[in-house]
């Protein structure tokens with residue numbers, strides 16, 4: 186995630202690396218235990234069970250009417266797809282052939298339902314939600330996460346084929362992250378979606394395709410600049426992974442009135458997606474300095490991890506956001522090191538009494554974004570330098586292998602930081618990342634970087650400015666940010 190979002194005068198979760206101020210912000214309550222919402226599975230009985238959501242969207246894009254039909258099994262319970270989604274349920278009820286069930290809570294039992302019997306419900310969609318990537322009206326279009334309306338039936342037969350069949354007003358397109366069938370991850374993880382008047386436009390990226398939709402009135406004559414910015418972010422992130430980390434991703438760009446860099450969120454529910462809220466006046470020069478797209482695309486190379494592992498997934502993304510932009514020629518290597526030094530310094534200054542592990546677990550409640558992002562970035566940096574000094578496989582190659590195997594993860598893969606580190610270390614041939622994490626995760630101090638920076642010949646001047654000098658590992662310093670061979674050829 187990147188950026189800081191201001192909504193209705195209230196600052197919401199997120200963070201910025203551009204202002205030196207950390208703001209304490211109220212956040213939506215934490216989700217209840219995800220397992221309860223996910224419901225249960227049963228063995229497949231006939232091998233061809235099916236579940237159809239027939240979703241009709243009204244012409245004003247305010248309401249979705251859903252007919253939910255199982256084939257080959259019986260729906261015993263319906264769960265709200267996200268915290269508070271039950272409040273959007275029209276008349277607060279689920280309608281079955283036996284009558285209506287009031288659903289005031291997180292789900293409703295349907296004791297009288299029969300096999301193959303369809304249920305009905307309608308959802309009144311909000312113009313805005315506390316989470317700006319969840320619901321937001323954009324001109325005639327609407328950003329609406331499936332988390333608001335895709336209720337979760339339980340139990341589901343293993344391997345049931347799930348489909349959403351949309352009935353849309355003329356000219357309206359459903360923008361969802363899945364292709365044909367809906368993966369289980371749509372129920373397990375936060376997902377992105379929208380209804381828009383323009384079709385998603387395919388944008389070829391190395392090794393894949395992005396489905397890009399610019400919602401609302403778009404960006405006027407700057408539309409091409411925005412599309413090029415998205416393409417440049419995708420190319421830069423591909424430099425780390427060898428290609429774009431997933432073969433297909435939905436990119437929803439929402440124009441907003443907030444000046445400054447974008448606010449982004451990488452999501453995995455129902456398929457990979459990135460939502461970016463971007464200043465509608467964003468110009469080519471301001472976009473050139475905006476790292477949001479690169480950062481969010483980098484997230485897609487690492488499987489979805491639990492929120493308490495933010496130090497790892499935000500640390501990797503924060504470190505490589507600077508590295509790959511330097512390699513892509515978007516910023517100079519000197520500027521990339523300057524950004525790293527600035528970030529490390531902010532992370533150091535915003536540290537509290539808690540350990541990095543605890544700060545990471547409570548990052549949103551405590552707005553510990555700088556500390557968590559940049560301490561995590563520091564551990565990635567230490568691992569990168571150490572691996573290069575050893576002369577064996579690099580952190581780049583370990584992440585490339587990891588993305589190739591595991592970027593497209595499923596909820597049952599159950600990745601966490603410990604397992605990711607073990608996997609990266611296996612590629613590195615030594616427990617490098619695990620050791621750095623072990624050394625610093627349970628301490629309140631920011632990771633010690635001065636000795637390593639000294640060997641690289643990088644120092645912060647009295648005003649924090651990056652100073653470069655001769656040093657034993659200066660070649661490593663330069664190699665980290667060196668343009669990729671492809672980008673080097675492209676540059677004159």
Ligand SMILES: [Zn+2]
Pocket residue numbers: 186187480481484498499502
């Ligand atoms: Zn992030």
